[in-house]
Amino acid sequence: MAIPSYATRGERIWHYVFLGLCALIFLFLVGPLLIIIPLSFNAQPYFTFSQEMLTLDPAGYSLRWYEDFFTSSAWLNAIKNSFIVGIASTFLATILGTVAALGLSSRHMPARSAIMALLISPMIVPLIISAAAMFFFFSKVNLAQTYLGVVLAHTVLGIPFVVITVTATLSSFDTTLIRAAHSLGANPTRTFFKVVLPLVTPGVVSGALFAFITSFDEVVVVLFLAGPEQRTMPIQMWSGIREQISPTILAVATLLVLLSMLLLTTLELLRRRSERLRGISPG
Amino acid sequence: MSESSAIPLTTADGVPLKTSLRRAVRRSRVKAFLLVSPLLLFLVVAFVMPIFDMLWRSVDNPEVSTQLSRTVTALEGWDGESLPGEEVFAALAEDLREGQEARNLGLLSSRLNYEKSGMRSTISRTARRLRTMEPPYKEAMIAANDTWGELDTWQVIQREATPWTLSYYLAAVDRQLSPEGEIVKVPEHLEIHVSLFWRTLWMSLVITALTLLLGYPIAFLLTSLPLRHSNLLMILVLLPFWTSLLVRTTTWIAILQSQGVLNDLLVGLGVIADEARWQMIHNKTGTIVAMTHILLPFMILPLYSVMKTIPPSYMRAARSLGGRPFTCFRRVYFPLTIPGIAAGGILVFILSIGYYITPALVGGQSGRFITNTIAYHMQTSLNWGLAAAIASILLFVVVVCYLAFNRLIGVDKVKLG
Incomplete structure (x- = not known):
């Protein structure tokens, strides 16, 4: 953001004040996420920096909370459950959502905006309401406290993300490409696999990632619907924070921050790939 | 023109063009609907029916x-x-x-x-x-x-x-039926729900205002920087967005608690005495700070997408016409960003009034939301009818906001990341 040449002295001062303010807000946004990374290596069972840590004494640092995490059967079981539920519900949500997005992006879709509003509503309805409603209903049909119940609930929550990302991808899809492929002699199957699929895949994959992270991070519905066997990672963290607060939570949190960085990078790469394929040059 | 239309145009196999076209449109309508129907059916069974079941439970009175x-x-x-x-x-x-x-x-x-x-x-x-x-x-x-x-x-x-009964709804708004069948207030020491509803709304408004205050400059900065730099800064906005909610709540516990990072820092700097550490968590402050942090990206992203469409030449034109910088901002730039403010504001407000996890973990007694009461009646007091009634009222508020959002902005314009 360059300062225009006609700026007065007051404006110049304001410009730097503004940049300073923005830096502070960015610190507020990202600082908390970065602060837990060193804290998770604390040798003491506290949530704050010890004297040894501040003087960079190696004795102040340890990997004991990571060891705690990787040797605890409760945590490992919770990770396993999170992956089972996450992958299963992502799979369901991606298939249902992508097929529906294909229909929704048709010009002739009847009642398009009403249906879209319904499909997105699981994202808007407060989780506690969805959780309570599903608990009441799933108990009646014996789905409460089962893996299937949790998977179905998470599928519902993941669907809006898949629908939004895939319809966005499809809306910018240039249908003349299909005609061009046909005119060059490709049959419909070949066109689908060689032209349509490569262009749509990034959207589908990022929708799936959104659905997965939604399920992986979801507490409220699992809290109501799951039995002791379906304890997922967020539930383990939740009870850890509520009951016996130990820095193992910080170790888990650090791992999750790294995971989200990884996901974010993947998404960014996908976005660039999709832009390159469409011939939009990145800035 | 009218004469020639007496001979209807036909396709190669002799079907009138109009009929053929109508048929094709109908076929693609059916095809589109068939593609959507599996998901629609799934959502109706797994989401809409549970919601209606809950609404029914809030008035159901079989005992x-x-x-x-x-x-x-x-x-x-x-x-x-x-x-x-x-x-x-x-x-x-x-x-x-x-x-x-x-x-x-x-x-x-x-x-x-x-x-x-x-x-x-x-x-x-x-x-x-x-x-x-x-x-x-x-x-x-x-x-x-x-x-x-x-x-x-x-x-x-x-x-x-x-x-069926309305008594759960009466209880949800701190009313009851007197023996004479009149609606009266419950005794004062039992009045909890109405004040919690107001607190939830009020705190959500504060959180929305704070996210706007913090998000507006960031969105402005992101739009005015060259794309190369703004993409980098965008990652800083998206990283918290992608990080687990529990992680973000945990970090605020680590920072704000009385033996936490911020209090230690303030004591170390000599700003406050060791005995007079600030109580910043398990109260309203904790909820507001943590939730502002968590919801900030939801304000920045819609603001950014609106600001990106405002040509920078508008501000230059206003300046060249002799406006003072602040006047130009107030009269030209700010009005153009109002759609973004509305979108971000409604989004943050809707998400905020339905939040459960963060108020439950960092809110203590005074920072609780109405959602915490729903969970209490679901899990502890087991008064499911009352839980359903409170949830239905909250759902009504959210749906009204959602419809407003849909009218103003349109859900199909929602973008992620």
Whole structure:
């Protein structure tokens, strides 16, 4: 953001004040996420920096909370459950959502905006309401406290993300490409696999990632619907924070921050790939 | 033109063009709908039906009419002026005996206890003593428990015999029915829900305002930087967006608690004394700070997408016409960003009033939201009817905001990341 040449002295001062303010807000946004990374290596069972840590004494640092995490059967079981539920519900949500997005992006879709509003509503309805409603209903049909119940609930929550990302991808899809492929002699199957699929895949994959992270991070519905066997990672963290607060939570949190960085990078790469394929040059 | 239209245009196989076109459109409509239908069916079964089931549960009132069916029948035509006669007591004895044998008096006694406190123990005690009771039941029951000699016990039973009730909604807004059937306020020490509703709305407004205050400059900075730099800064916005909610809440516990990072820093700098550490968590401050942080990206992203569409030349034109910088901002730039403010504001507000996890973990007593009460009635007090009624009221507020959002912005314009 360059300062225009006609700026007065007051404006110049304001410009730097503004940049300073923005830096502070960015610190507020990202600082908390970065602060837990060193804290998770604390040798003491506290949530704050010890004297040894501040003087960079190696004795102040340890990997004991990571060891705690990787040797605890409760945590490992919770990770396993999170992956089972996450992958299963992502799979369901991606298939249902992508097929529906294909229909929704048709010009002739009847009642398009009403249906879209319904499909997105699981994202808007407060989780506690969805959780309570599903608990009441799933108990009646014996789905409460089962893996299937949790998977179905998470599928519902993941669907809006898949629908939004895939319809966005499809809306910018240039249908003349299909005609061009046909005119060059490709049959419909070949066109689908060689032209349509490569262009749509990034959207589908990022929708799936959104659905997965939604399920992986979801507490409220699992809290109501799951039995002791379906304890997922967020539930383990939740009870850890509520009951016996130990820095193992910080170790888990650090791992999750790294995971989200990884996901974010993947998404960014996908976005660039999709832009390159469409011939939009990145800035 | 009108003459030539007498000979209708046809396709190669002789079908009129109009018909053929209509057929093609219908075919693609059906095809599009068939593609959407699996998901639609799934959502109706797994989401819409549960929601309606919950709405129904908030007015459903089966306990008295099914479990005290004989009593209710015997009470028909009772004037409510004096105690009912022996036949009603005998019917009650029969009903309670049957319930005691089937061991399902729990729901009934809790249900009546919501209407008249003390009914739970009255019913369980009477049911236990029934074995040794002899007719006439009227005297025996009143002797066993005074409650049966009170007029309003019977009025409550008669009133709650209807298959559906509004009493959960009344309880959700701190009202109850008096024995005379009028809607009155509950005693002051029991008033909790209305103030919690207001607190939830008020704190959500504060959080929305704070995210706007912090998000506006960031969105502005992101739009005015060259794309290369703004992409990098965008990652800083998206990283918290992608990080687990529990992680973000945990970090605020680590930072704000009284032995936490911020208090240690302030003590170390000598700003506050060691004994006078600030209480910044398990109260309103904790909830507001943590939720502002968590919801900030939801404000920045819509603001950014609107600001990106405002040509920078507008501001230059305003300046060249002699406007002072602040006037130009206020009169030209700011009005153009109002759609973004509306989108971000409604989004943050909707998300905020439905938040449960963060207020539950960092809110303490004074930072609780209405959602925490729903969870309490679901899990601890087991008053599911009341939980459903509070949830329905909250759902109504959210749906109104959602419809406003849809009208103003349109859900199909929602973008992620």
